[in-house]
Amino acid sequence: LSVLVSMIRTHGNDYFQSFNILMC
Secondary structure, eight states: OHHHHHHHHHHOHHHHHHHHHHHO
């Protein structure tokens, strides 16, 4: 999870949205 959080912070909300779409 820590790695994901780091990547999310690095990329920003754009990466978070992409990940959320993959989850859904």
